[in-house]
Amino acid sequence: MAQTTTFRGTAWSVRQRAASACTVVHLLLGASLLWPCLAAPAQAQTPLARAYDIAPGSLEEVLGRFGHDAGILLSFRPEITAGLDSPGLRGHYSVEQGLTALLADTPIVASRQANGGYLLARVGSHAEQAAPLPLVVINASPDRDATVPYAGGQLARSGSLGVLGAANVMDVPFSTLNYTATVLRDQQARTLADVVVNDASVRMLTSTGGFGDTFQIRGYSLANDDVGLNGLFGLSSAGHMPAAIVERVDVLKGPGTVLNGISPGGSIGGSINIVTKRAGETPLARLTGSLQSRAQGGLEADVGQRFGPDNAWGLRVNGVVKDGEGGISGGRQQLGVGALALDYRQRGLRWSLDAFSQREDVDGFRPQVGFLDGVTSIPAAPAGNSNFYAGSRLRLQDDVLASRLEVDLDPDLTLHGAIGYRNGASWQNLPTGSADAAGLGTLRNAYYDATTRTATADVGLHLRLSGAGVRHAIDAGLTQLRQEGGNAYVTSSGTASYSIYQATPLPPITDARTAPRKAYGMVLTSLTLTDTLSMLDDRLRLFVGARRQQVRYDSYDTQSGLQESAYQASALSPLLGVVLKPADDLALYANYTAGLTRGTIVPSGMVNAGEILPPYRSHQVETGVKLDWGRVMTSAAVFQIDNPSAVITQVAGTPSASTYGYDGQQRNRGLELAAYGEALPDVRLMASATFYDARLRRTTDHANDGHVAPGVPRRAFNLGLDWDTPWLAGLALSTRVLHTSSVYFNAENKLRLPGWTRVDIGARYSTRLGARPLLLRATVENLFNRDYWLIDKPYVTIAAARTVLLSASIDF
The missing domain is CATH 3.55.50.30 (Phage tail protein beta-alpha-beta fold)
Structure with missing residues (x-):
C-alpha cells in the first residue's frame, strides 16, 4: 500500500x-x-x-x-x-x-x-x-524526518544522533544505520538482536534463549543494558528488548560519547538506540498469531489511533504473550510484554509518554561455558537445541516509564527535556563450569539474583543561527543517570561432573535463597556542547563539540552492607567531523571521536594501590564516502579505534613491585563496505562486508604484543535479498546469508573458534480475508542447522539451531 x-x-x-x-x-x-x-x-x-x-x-x-x-x-x-x-x-x-x-x-x-x-x-x-x-509522520522536532524510508523501505533516510537530533545519513560524518519497522516485521524479529545483525559490522556474541543479548560493533562488545531507549540510557532490559515495541532502530558505528554520553557499561565500539512506536495518522488494530519450532505459540496485539482536535493526541498499545518449548529441547519459555505509548502534538509542542512491562520465565535457558587452563583445542559445538545444564531456570522482569517534551520557543530555537525510570530484576539458577578439550568438566550450581533501579534525565536546546554565509546548528545538553544495583549469590556445596554433549542434573543448593542487597551505586553526569557549521550552500559541513563527563561509583559489601570503595573522576571527550558534498548524491566525510569508560580504583598489592584512575578514553579516526545512486545507497569507510586496557607494569629496578594502570591497548582497524536499497524493481538489498585487523599492544610483560585481539574476526559478510515475485501479487521471497571468519578465544592466540555461515530464508504473502488485510509469513533461520560457537569473553555459547517461524497478521 x-x-x-x-x-x-x-x-x-x-x-x-x-x-x-x-x-x-x-x-x-x-x-x-x-x-x-x-x-x-x-x-x-x-x-x-x-x-x-x-x-x-x-x-x-x-x-x-x-x-x-x-x-x-x-x-x-x-x-x-x-x-x-x-x-x-x-x-x-x-x-x-x-x-x-x-x-x-x-x-x-x-x-x-x-x-x-x-x-x-x-x-x-x-x-x-x-x-x-498509512502516513509517515514527521514532526517539527530534531527527529522530524527520521521516519522517511529510503528506497526499498528497509532503512530510513535519517536517524537519531543523540544531542544532534535527527539527521540525514548523507549529511553526517558517521557510519549509521536506521532500520525501519518494515524490516522488523518482514523478518519476523522477536528481539532487537534479530535486526541489528543485518550489517556485517554488527554481530551477536550470545544466542536466543540465553540470559541476555550482547552485541559486537566494530569488534567491541555492547551489552543489552547499554542500549538507548528514545535517547535515554539505563532503560533497556539487561536481558532482551522486545521487537513488538520498536518503530525504528538507530545504529551508530564508532564511539559516541559526545553524541550520547557515557553508557552505564561504557561500551565504545558503537551505540544502538531504540525508537518506540507511536500512533500513526491511520487507525490500526492488528492481531498476530505466531508459532515457533519446538512448539512455542504466541499472540500479539498492536492497536493505535489518533484523536482529539487535529488528531493532536495519539495512543499506541502493544501486547505480546508467548508460551511453549522455545529453542532448547525440553525447555519452556514464557513471555509477556505490555506497552503503552501516549503522545500529544500541536504547533510548537510535542510530548510523549512511554510505559512498558516485560516478564520472561525460562526453564532450560541457553548455557555458557568456559575452558580450562592448558586446553589446546576447542571441542566441537554441541547441537544448537541442547542444554547440558539440566534444570537451569531464569526469570526476568522489567518495568519502564519515560517521558519527553519538546518546545519550539522560536522557529530556530527548541528546548527539550526527558526523564525515565526502570526497575529491573532477575532470578536464576546459574551453573558454572569449565570444560576440557573433550567437552568434560566439573560444574557448580548457584542462585544468582539481581536488582537494578535507574533514574535518568536530560535537558537541552537546539539553536540555529546564520551569518557571514555560515549557518550554525548549536546543540547543548545536560544529562544525569543514577543507578543502584544489588545481588545475592548462594552456591551449592557440592559439584557434578558434566559433558557438553549430554544433559547433566545440577547439584542441589542446600542453603536458603537470600534477597539481593545493595552492591553498587552509580551517578553519571555530563554536559555537552556541539556546533554544526554549514557553508557553501551546505556543500561543506563542520562538526565540533565536546562532552564533560563525571563518573561516581560506590561499591558495597552485600553481606555487611558496608561501603567498600568510592570512586569519583571526570574526563573530557572531543568530537571533530567534516562532510564535503561535491554533488548532492556524493558525500566525503571524516571524523575524530572519543569514547569514555568508567575507570577503577587500583587494587591492593600494587605500588599505586588506592589510586583513582579517571575514565579512560578510546579514540577513533574514520574516513569514508557515501554515494546515493537514487535507489541504492553505497558506502565505504576505513576506521581505527584504540581502546586502553589494564596492564600490570613492573617498577624498574624493583622486581617485586608493580603498578596497575590503563597502559595497554587494543587497536581495531577495519574496512567497511555496504549497499542497501532497491537494487532492481521489486528487489530489496542489504549487503555489507567488514575486514578487521585487531591487535593487542603494550600487554603485560609484552607477552601478547602483536597478537590478534580475541573475539574479533578477520572478516564478516552479509547479503540480504527480498523480492516481490511477478507471478503472484502479494508474494515476496527473501534470503539472508551471514558469514563470520574464525576468532581466537584467548589473548595468547592458542585457542581458535571456527568460522561459521548461517543461511536464512523466508516468504510472506499479503492478501485479504474478506475485507480485512491478511499477512502470512514463514521464516527459517539457520536453514542448514549448523552447530557453532559464539564467544562472549570469557565464555562461549551455542548458536541457535534451525528455527522455523510462522505467523499470520490480520488488520481490523
Missing part, C-alpha cells in the same frame, strides 16, 4: 509560547507528566511572510524543511517527489507564496485541508478522494 509523507511545522502563537515555556520549567522541576494537557489551544495563524534560507536538495527534503520552518502540515505520497530536485528557498514568503515557488516547474499542486495543512498531489490526480493511507 502506498505511503503518505507528512511534515508537521512549528509556527505557533505567542500564547502558546508562554504556555509551552512554562511546561519546560515544570518538567525540570519534576511536575506532572501530563502537563501538556494544559497547553493552550492553537490560535488562528495570520498569513504573514517570514524569512527562509533553505539550501538546495531533493524536493522531498526541501519540502520537509519548509514545512518545519513554516509551521504547517504537508502530506504527500513519496513517489510524487521521486527524482525531483529543488533549488531551495531564500527570501521572505508567506506560506502560499513559498509553496508556489517550491512547486513551480513541477507537476505538483497543493490544496489546503480543513486541519490547516496542505495535501500535495500531481496535476489531475484524485489524492483527496483516495482511500485512507
